[in-house]
Amino acid sequence: MSTYEVSDADLYYEVRGSGPLVVLVGAPMDADAFAPLADLLAPDHTVLTLDPRGVKRSTLAPGGTSRPEQRADDLAALIRHVDAGPAVVLGSSGGAVSALALAQYHPDVVRTVIAHEPPLDRLLPDADELLAKSEKLMAGYLAGDVVGAWKQFFQLANIYLPDDVAEMMFGGDRDPQQVAAERFWFGHEMRETITWLPDVAKLREADVMIGLGEESTGQLCDRTSTALAGLLGIEPTRFPGGHTGFAxxxxxxxxxxxxxxxxxxxxxx
Known part of the structure; x- marks a missing residue:
């Protein structure tokens, strides 16, 4: 467990094991979300996990934000810092977008990118409608309607979440650090992530796989993942579970x- 300073952030990261380097990354998911998977891989891999910029233990300079290209720069800096690359990078959700940006902007530090369910809404024909709904729920969250925004989020993602579960998960007294990470997602990560457009030509030059949960059929990230795989001329690789199957x-x-x-x-x- 350590921190590494980049130009506008201090990045918290953890390294386990030894062997070929595997990086596990999310957004807004932090290093703790990947700890069980990292422990399972550590007997024969060096495993790097991290808190993305502005999330939990990774601090960010005032006024900073979290665009995919910034997160790609962060990943490249950490891979070079631990000096065990090039790496296989598994990114999930917003982290999948970070991993794709890494392959696009820093191909020298990666061997393979596995982009597990990247939420790239602009690849879809109904992108304008989807993004308008996202703007509405982001504004609602930042205005204080936390539970309502999360309900809209899961509805938009086509992931079933009962109202009582939403109230239990996102209402009442909660861990302040988790709330701060959430607020950063809705204020500084989500828009930048779902509106990012990859350079398909550059990604075709890299070893890129698209991961898709076996239980994610019909969900929004099923659509975005399938769309990107089609543009790359590949078939998605199925993984156990759904959107957060790794956890x-x-x-x-x-x-x-x-x-x-x-x-x-x-x-x-």
Whole structure:
């Protein structure tokens, strides 16, 4: 556990194990969300996890924000700092967008990027409608309607969440650090993430895989992931679980990831 200073942020990161480098990254998910998966991979991989800029233990200079290209710069700096790359990078959700930006802007530090369910709304034909709904829920959250905004978020994502569960998860007294990370997502990460447009030509030059949860059929990120895979001329690779399968079912997810890594020669003999 350590921190690394970049131009406008102090990045919290953790390194486990030894062997070929695997980076696990989310947005807004922090290092703790990937800890169980990282522990499973650590016996034969060096595993780097981190809190994205402005989230939890990674501090950000006043007025700073979190665009995919900034998060890509952060990842590149950390990979060079730990001096164990080039890396296989598994990014999930907003972290998948970070990983794609890394492959696009810093191809020298990556071997393979596995973009698990990137929420790239602008790839879809109904992008304007989707983005308008996102603007509404972001404004609602920042105005204080926390539970209502989260309900809209899950409805837009086509992920079923009962109202009583939403109230339990996002209402009442909560961990201030988690609330701060949430607010940063709605104020500084979400818009920048879902409106990012990848350079498909550059990504075709890299080893990019699109990951998709086996339980994500019909969800918004199923649509965005499938759209990007189509543009890249590849088929999505299925992983156990849904959008957060890496955290909800780390053991089968780790087994599936090991299969992918083994097929690419990214395991220690």
């Amino acid at each position: 909800d079912a780390p053991e089968p997810f780790a087994a599936a990831l090991r299969t992918v890594l083994g097929a690419r020669g990214e395991t220690r003999p």
